[in-house]
Amino acid sequence: MINIGLIGLGTVGSGVVEILNKRKDELKSILGSELFIKRILVKNINKKRDISLGKSLITLEFDEILKDSDISIIIEATGDLEESYNYIKKSLKAGKNVVTANKAVVSKYFEELTNMANKNNCAFLYEASVGGGIPILKPLKEVVATNEITQIQGILNGTCNYILTRMFDEKLAYEEALKIAQELGYAELDPTADIEGYDTLRKLRILGTIALKGKISEEDILVRGIKGIIPFDIEQIKNLGCTVKLIAEVKSTGDKFTAMVQPTIIKKNSYFANVNMAFNSVAFIGNNVGELKFYGSGAGKFPTANAVISDVLDIVKSSYRKGNPLGTRKLKNINEKIEEPYYLRVSSEYKKKFTILYDMADEILSTTDNIAIITKEVSIQNILSLISSLGIDDDKYFLGRIVK
Amino acid sequence: MINIGLIGLGTVGSGVVEILNKRKDELKSILGSELFIKRILVKNINKKRDISLGKSLITLEFDEILKDSDISIIIEATGDLEESYNYIKKSLKAGKNVVTANKAVVSKYFEELTNMANKNNCAFLYEASVGGGIPILKPLKEVVATNEITQIQGILNGTCNYILTRMFDEKLAYEEALKIAQELGYAELDPTADIEGYDTLRKLRILGTIALKGKISEEDILVRGIKGIIPFDIEQIKNLGCTVKLIAEVKSTGDKFTAMVQPTIIKKNSYFANVNMAFNSVAFIGNNVGELKFYGSGAGKFPTANAVISDVLDIVKSSYRKGNPLGTRKLKNINEKIEEPYYLRVSSEYKKKFTILYDMADEILSTTDNIAIITKEVSIQNILSLISSLGIDDDKYFLGRIVK
Numbered sequence: 161m162i163n164i165g166l167i168g169l170g171t172v173g174s175g176v177v178e179i180l181n182k183r184k185d186e187l188k189s190i191l192g193s194e195l196f197i198k199r200i201l202v203k204n205i206n207k208k209r210d211i212s213l214g215k216s217l218i219t220l221e222f223d224e225i226l227k228d229s230d231i232s233i234i235i236e237a238t239g240d241l242e243e244s245y246n247y248i249k250k251s252l253k254a255g256k257n258v259v260t261a262n263k264a265v266v267s268k269y270f271e272e273l274t275n276m277a278n279k280n281n282c283a284f285l286y287e288a289s290v291g292g293g294i295p296i297l298k299p300l301k302e303v304v305a306t307n308e309i310t311q312i313q314g315i316l317n318g319t320c321n322y323i324l325t326r327m328f329d330e331k332l333a334y335e336e337a338l339k340i341a342q343e344l345g346y347a348e349l350d351p352t353a354d355i356e357g358y359d360t361l362r363k364l365r366i367l368g369t370i371a372l373k374g375k376i377s378e379e380d381i382l383v384r385g386i387k388g389i390i391p392f393d394i395e396q397i398k399n400l401g402c403t404v405k406l407i408a409e410v411k412s413t414g415d416k417f418t419a420m421v422q423p424t425i426i427k428k429n430s431y432f433a434n435v436n437m438a439f440n441s442v443a444f445i446g447n448n449v450g451e452l453k454f455y456g457s458g459a460g461k462f463p464t465a466n467a468v469i470s471d472v473l474d475i476v477k478s479s480y481r482k483g484n485p486l487g488t489r490k491l492k493n494i495n496e497k498i499e500e501p502y503y504l505r506v507s508s509e510y511k512k513k514f515t516i517l518y519d520m521a522d523e524i525l526s527t528t529d530n531i532a533i534i535t536k537e538v539s540i541q542n543i544l545s546l547i548s549s550l551g552i553d554d555d556k557y558f559l560g561r562i563v564k
Numbered sequence: 565m566i567n568i569g570l571i572g573l574g575t576v577g578s579g580v581v582e583i584l585n586k587r588k589d590e591l592k593s594i595l596g597s598e599l600f601i602k603r604i605l606v607k608n609i610n611k612k613r614d615i616s617l618g619k620s621l622i623t624l625e626f627d628e629i630l631k632d633s634d635i636s637i638i639i640e641a642t643g644d645l646e647e648s649y650n651y652i653k654k655s656l657k658a659g660k661n662v663v664t665a666n667k668a669v670v671s672k673y674f675e676e677l678t679n680m681a682n683k684n685n686c687a688f689l690y691e692a693s694v695g696g697g698i699p700i701l702k703p704l705k706e707v708v709a710t711n712e713i714t715q716i717q718g719i720l721n722g723t724c725n726y727i728l729t730r731m732f733d734e735k736l737a738y739e740e741a742l743k744i745a746q747e748l749g750y751a752e753l754d755p756t757a758d759i760e761g762y763d764t765l766r767k768l769r770i771l772g773t774i775a776l777k778g779k780i781s782e783e784d785i786l787v788r789g790i791k792g793i794i795p796f797d798i799e800q801i802k803n804l805g806c807t808v809k810l811i812a813e814v815k816s817t818g819d820k821f822t823a824m825v826q827p828t829i830i831k832k833n834s835y836f837a838n839v840n841m842a843f844n845s846v847a848f849i850g851n852n853v854g855e856l857k858f859y860g861s862g863a864g865k866f867p868t869a870n871a872v873i874s875d876v877l878d879i880v881k882s883s884y885r886k887g888n889p890l891g892t893r894k895l896k897n898i899n900e901k902i903e904e905p906y907y908l909r910v911s912s913e914y915k916k917k918f919t920i921l922y923d924m925a926d927e928i929l930s931t932t933d934n935i936a937i938i939t940k941e942v943s944i945q946n947i948l949s950l951i952s953s954l955g956i957d958d959d960k961y962f963l964g965r966i967v968k
Binding site for chain 2: 190306466
């Protein structure tokens with residue numbers, strides 16, 4: 161019997177319990193031993209739950225898991241950052257293997273927790289933290305051993321991608337699309353981390369650090385979300401034969417790199433343009449293996465729980481590459497060197513300030529309703545300081561990077 | 565030092581040698597020990613080769629590898645079927661771990677070699693045999709542990725996909741596109757196995773057997789290649805808003821399954837329509853993880869060699885799921901139940917036989933030059949026996965399955 165301690169019984173946690181129940185026999189025959197959730201840490205013991213569990217399984221005390229020497233694997237499935245960090249740290253220090261789906265904690269404490277796991281000879285696995293159900297981190301770590309990776313890109317947030325898809329396909333307003341995403345459970349009640357790009361940023365921090373074999377921190381990543389986009393923008397983008405996606409991207413040349421999360425305007429027939437709804441995708445290029453692309457459900461109860469259980473099986477079967485997956489390359493961020501064309505739309509109330517914007521324009525798309533231009537190749541700093549110097553409010557413009 | 569015996573120094577074999585040389589230091593630091601090719605079996609010792617090797621490395625005698633107790637891993641990189649089978653069998657029986665890129669041998673002897681490896685506590689890995697550089701078999705085996713898979717599809721042959729892409733994009737004739745594929749080294753001098761679909765069939769046999777957890781043999785798979793397709797067909801298919809790809813597919817319901825490799829006419833904006841040139845892709849659906857898609861270089865020296873080396877690293881790091889990956893489900897083939905619409909083009913010389921074909925038509929596309937129809941939903945047996953009863957020569961018609 162392999163005993164597991166589960167922290168959190170929300171969407172992911174209950175998905176894990178359900179899959180383990182459904183596949184009890186198959187897993188037993190693969191592992192030669194039963195996977196058993198011995199204890200579950202929750203915050204509210206009397207909360208009504210869809211799954212039926214023996215009362216004795218549930219506890220309010222983390223120590224009942226931590227100090228149970230039968231428990232060798234801890235699944236951390238909470239959404240909280242510092243609390244989660246605390247659980248993981250204590251578990252690793254106690255010599256327990258840890259699996260988490262929490263990208264915030266992996267992103268913030270990646271090096272520390274990885275080193276702690278190595279020091280204590282424990283597994284620290286987090287496949288579910290990036291790309292939901294897509295097996296991406298494990299293949300990426302494996303490809304890194306035999307390849308130099310110079311580019312990694314992704315659509316990494318289901319909520320943003322769902323909103324943009326519905327806006328594009330059905331001309332929904334942003335607020336309408338967000339509301340539906342919330343009703344479907346894709347978006348949180350407070351969707352800030354999703355729509356402002358921070359969830360994507362954390363995932364890129366994890367992917368980029370593994371791919372480039374050197375630390376890329378959250379602060380290294382230029383981040384701009386999808387808030388502020390309006391149907392008028394979608395119309396203009398369509399007229400360009402393009403669509404818009406929240407794209408995360410790290411590129412490197414030698415020891416220099418750029419890293420960004422931005423609404424990105426791409427050709428309608430390009431690969432990422434066809435990654436729609438709540439799906440995610442990651443693409444990268446290795447110098448030996450060439451281009452690889454991975455696609456699947458970026459979120460959702462069962463896809464995420466599936467990734468968590470796959471990590472657990474890797475621990476039980478010892479079928480993951482031991483050793484520190486993080487490289488020691490010293491990398492230099494050169495985001496300030498990026499110059500690209502942008503789509504810029506400014507609300508019509510700023511018409512008087514036309515002329516200054518025109519100086520920056522390579523092409524003028526609209527002057528009648530809102531002002532919309534395609535800029536020359538400029539740095540994001542320049543364009544943002546221009547917008548700010550013109551006194552344009554945050555919710556009165558939209559800026560999308562253009563990739564030709 | 566980890567000693568490797570390499571069988572074959574063709575495209576894949578020399579790719580392996582080159583990558584191991586280039587990444588010597590990285591691999592040593594990952595493995596804590598050097599990967600060393602101790603001996604290479606070749607057929608012609610004096611052949612001019614692009615890579616410089618110590619003469620002592622090369623041998624004509626398999627026994628010099630087999631009986632060398634320092635060698636724990638054998639990389640089988642020949643193209644031959646029975647010879648390769650013989651090498652692998654002897655290696656496994658001698659307790660050596662085996663990695664192969666040879667799909668023909670995996671397909672024909674999958675169960676036998678897998679059981680032999682298990683019995684002798686050896687690894688038998690073959691990631692490179694399907695999808696070239698794409699990490700697909702390892703993730704598939706892992707997904708199978710926690711999912712029921714009811715559908716797996718793929719574009720699995722770079723040569724066919726290259727030919728169809730060039731015909732579609734540039735209106736090349738079949739012979740012209742094939743010639744270029746041969747010049748680029750995608751297609752063999754004898755391209756029969758590629759263009760008649762047998763290479764794809766072998767890969768589907770491997771994928772399907774893993775995915776469905778029961779044996780799908782080569783004989784279970786309906787196979788039809790791309791030979792016979794002409795620019796006229798491409799035109800008709802374009803007019804339907806579609807493209808054509810050689811698609812491999814296994815579908816199951818309960819213990820019944822269908823399995824086929826056929827030229828397949830799909831909507832131009834569908835996923836597989838955008839897998840072009842020599843790229844491959846595999847897509848499948850798991851009941852927990854949802855839809856997953858993998859895309860990358862389906863062939864080529866370095867992508868294939870990369871997959872081989874990744875298997876070698878898994879052996880050295882012991883980072884693969886041990887145990888028998890093949891399930892014991894008894895599956896029943898129901899290919900004879902499939903009824904689908906087909907695109908059928910028959911050369912104009914058979915015009916007199918129009919009326920019989922029209923009985924089968926749901927839509928008539930052309931009567932002026934060649935005869936082209938979309939059939940009602942029919943079984944492949946019915947349509948092929950009709951074609952044969954009309955005395956239509958093999959090279960005078962083209963038949964493509966239509967997926968709406």
